[in-house]
Amino acid sequence: MSQTVDYIVVGAGSAGCVLANRLSEDGRHSVCLLEAGPPDRYPWIHIPIGYGKTMFHKQVNWGFYTDPDPNMLNRRIYWPRGRTLGGSSAINGLIYVRGQREDYDHWAALGNPGWGWDDCLPYFRKLEHNDLGAGPTRGTGGPLNATSIDRRHPLVDAFVAAGQALGLPRQTDFNSGDQEGVGYYQLTTRNGWRCSTAVAYLRPARRRANLRVETDAHTTGILFEGKRAVGVRYTQHGQPYILRARREVILCAGALQSPQLLQLSGIGPAPLLQELGVPVVHALPGVGENLQDHLQIRLIYEVAKPITTNDQLRTLTGKARMGLEWLLLRKGPLAIGINQGAMFCRALPHESATPDTQFHFSTLSADMAGGMVHPFSGCTYSVCQLRPASRGTVHIRSTDPFEPPSMQPNYLSAELDRRCTIAAVRYARRVAQTEPMRALMRREFRPGDDVRSDDEILHFCREYGATIFHPSGTAKMGPAADPLAVVDARLRVHGIGGLRVVDCSVMPTLVSGNTNVPVVMMAERAADLIREDARRETHHADVAAPMAAAA
Structure with a gap:
């Protein structure tokens, strides 16, 4: 198999499955989707009430624990996260909620143009098939079902x-x-089955020749040439591999593991990286900060x-x-x-x-x-x-990519x-x-x-008190002037070429509700941003080539 593709998507969760579908659908670009967990063959994933069976399942659930939280009587809080195709959308509570208009308008007011409610609404409508029927804020015919009880x-x-x-x-x-x-509530179910993003987005795309899906493939680091991401290292069945990206590496590993991977790769708070002996590729103090949860x-x-x-x-x-x-x-x-x-x-x-x-x-x-x-x-x-106004952190403990990071919610x-x-x-x-x-x-x-x-x-x-499974904010979207911003409004990592983050970690503030549908919306919009940038780069290259030849 080719070890070079156009786009590498790390994490086959709520965002990764969407991007794998959208970036491969026109057949022009090759995409490789890397998922650390197994295929979604465990039967209880697909039965809606199976949430109870997957909550502690060691193969399809990362089963993280926070650090002892001094605000919670020093308890370590259990944080389940999906570890299979579909990610947390394969094990979540199925709730179909977008949040409030004001959540997204607040994102835009923080210096993120294009993320206000009116900007996001077309993507919310695009992604859904709502059994209440089409309307000014509802869509039909999209991949993800909104099913009434x-x-x-x-x-x-x-x-x-x-x-x-x-x-x-x-x-x-x-x-x-x-x-x-x-x-x-409305639920992400379809005809009595769970409708994860693996079902809604990835399954229809699996037969495409330009889409490659690797399961049991744990990404351990990002490769750089100067200040540009050019590929990743990953381990599969005990064997190390290198995969290179002609265009972009896109992190969709979630609010805990996307910042972990950035820090392991040398992007993050310089004092933390230096303390652990990680060479600093680019100092970004906001990586792993701004953690929020319900x-x-x-x-x-x-x-x-x-x-x-x-x-x-x-x-x-x-x-x-x-x-x-x-x-x-x-x-x-x-x-x-x-x-x-x-x-x-x-x-x-x-x-x-x-x-x-x-x-x-x-x-x-x-x-x-x-x-x-x-x-x-x-x-x-x-x-x-x-x-919530409380803010926590996600920090690597060592250079071992298989060791869970320190997670301190500060509830x-x-x-x-x-x-x-x-x-x-x-x-x-x-x-x-x-x-x-x-x-x-x-x-x-x-x-x-x-x-x-x-x-x-x-x-x-x-x-x-316990998590309701919505950790967010650890790779904050914001302008370069924001000292804690990690990505810009096009979800590109500040100061690094060829690298984006698309998952809950980029939310500058937590949405007012469940996070699965907002992340699907963000991935739909990110796919358009990525394709726009690709067309712009191709156009610039086409213009530059004859000028260089003439010179």
């Missing part, structure tokens, strides 16, 4: 009605740019009626009924996943102009996401602050985050105590009625 559940209906009683509007579409409201706080209630998914999973009959419903009809709990109820609200109504808190309401309960369900009828009110280190999270817990309790929800709640299992004061609630959040 067509089966109502009495608990979720009560949750929605309680939200309306508290003054929230009923929503069927949370993706118009204005999220505030309550309703059922902190999930899970309130668990015992339900007064046996109508929860806990009840179905506790008996062989219940499991068999669920399995048969999916096998025969592609419907039921296995086709929906875990979280159904959506709410975007303002826990700090006098401070927040737009929703500052997101609910994921689930008809089951467990000690942690993906864990064993409780031996009682249970439901979960998961709340998270949408725009709840900002005073705003502590106030908003306490307020979100109190809001969840209001929902639970509002009819018709109140009649279905037998007791608050966690945190429990004895946790009442702000200090007690904050301690509960520190003791039980």
